[in-house]
Amino acid sequence: MRSKARFSALRIALGLAVGVLTAAAAHAAADPQLCVACHGPNGNSQNPAVPALAGQPAQFISTQLVMFREKRRVNEQMSPIAATLANADISALGKFFSTQQREAPAKKPADDVMASGKALTEKFNCVACHGAALKGQQHIPRLAGQQADYLRTQLRGFKAGTRFDMDGNMTAAAQPLGEPDIDVLAQYLSALE
Ligand code: HEC
Ligand code: HEC
The missing domain is CATH 1.10.760.10 (Cytochrome c-like domain)
Structure with missing residues (x-):
């Protein structure tokens, strides 16, 4: 009896956890936090292979996201991310990153x-x-x-x-x-x- 009750409590807890995770995933798409893991703080990339997004024109950002989503531009890291984005997310992300301040470059060549x-x-x-x-x-x-x-x-x-x-x-x-x-x-x- 006792272990059965524990079992259903566990199921409820798991069910809730899954519910919360699914809700989080559904809202993660438009969340710039998903992007900054690769594109750097506020879109100021610290990875030489990943482009900075801060201060890019909004239209450029959103056009490229659509092109990744439609598989016209392909990249193994970026394509799966773009595949999850709805049009409203894409335009919100374009606006967000276009209004972030681009950090001054660290290196100055001769x-x-x-x-x-x-x-x-x-x-x-x-x-x-x-x-x-x-x-x-x-x-x-x-x-x-x-x-x-x-x-x-x-x-x-x-x-x-x-x-x-x-x-x-x-x-x-x-x-x-x-x-x-x-x-x-x-x-x-x-x-x-
Ligand atoms: C797992 C790492 C990763 C994540 C997460 C990621 N990106 Fe990217 N993104 C990349 C890489 C790598 C490229 C460069 C692709 C290439 O070389 O063509 C890129 C390219 C882009 C470009 C094209 C920029 C340009 O200058 O051409 C845009 C726009 C972009 N990402 C937006 C986003 C947005 C918005 C998010 C969050 C929803 C995001 N990315 C999440 C790795 C990532
Ligand atoms: C006739 C207009 C035109 C000229 C001239 C031009 N560009 Fe571009 N450039 C573009 C357009 C449009 C894109 C976006 C292409 C796309 O993704 O569809 C682009 C994209 C780029 C990109 C990719 C950046 C990114 O974030 O993904 C680089 C780098 C670039 N141009 C460098 C240059 C350089 C350097 C020159 C001069 C040697 C130059 N461009 C001349 C129109 C031009």
Whole structure:
């Protein structure tokens, strides 16, 4: 009798725990806490392979989330997360991260690297699309203060045609870049505030 009562108490407790977990999972989607584990505090990434989200245009963030969810852009870490997001979550997350302050970059490359990087962004018209301060606009991402390794990987991907690209503009823009250009651009852009 006693053990039966204990057993049903256990079942009730388990049932409640499962209920609470399911409710938590249903609400976790729009919770930026789910994102900061990888994207860093307030979207200021501390992982060279993970892009910062703080201060990215809201439209860029939400467009990319939809593209991950629709499997047009694929990444083994990011795709399963995006798969759980509803449209309302996506627009809330875009708003949230776009209004977070981007932290000032920790590293500053040598002056000659900064000067060459600036010259390359003018020569190859990066500023025409990504904005004079390279902070992005609408569906075009902010590059200023982004992780250098992430920028390098993406530029190599656009050049090779393996990085998702909505309208082909960025794939075209990456074609004339050599590996030394990509390296200088990544160092320069990551050091911009
Ligand atoms: C398990 C780690 C992980 C989690 C959790 C995660 N992300 Fe990501 N996210 C990544 C990685 C890695 C990339 C880079 C993918 C690539 O290289 O194409 C990425 C890319 C992105 C991008 C594209 C950014 C750009 O500059 O192109 C956006 C937007 C994004 N994530 C938003 C989110 C949001 C919002 C959440 C929370 C709902 C989230 N991520 C949770 C790992 C994660
Ligand atoms: C004609 C407009 C245009 C020009 C010129 C251009 N870009 Fe882009 N760039 C884009 C667009 C649009 C995207 C977003 C592509 C997408 O995900 O669909 C993008 C994406 C990127 C990304 C990916 C960033 C991220 O967070 O995922 C990098 C890096 C980048 N551009 C660097 C550059 C550099 C460096 C130059 C100059 C050499 C440049 N771009 C020139 C339009 C442009």
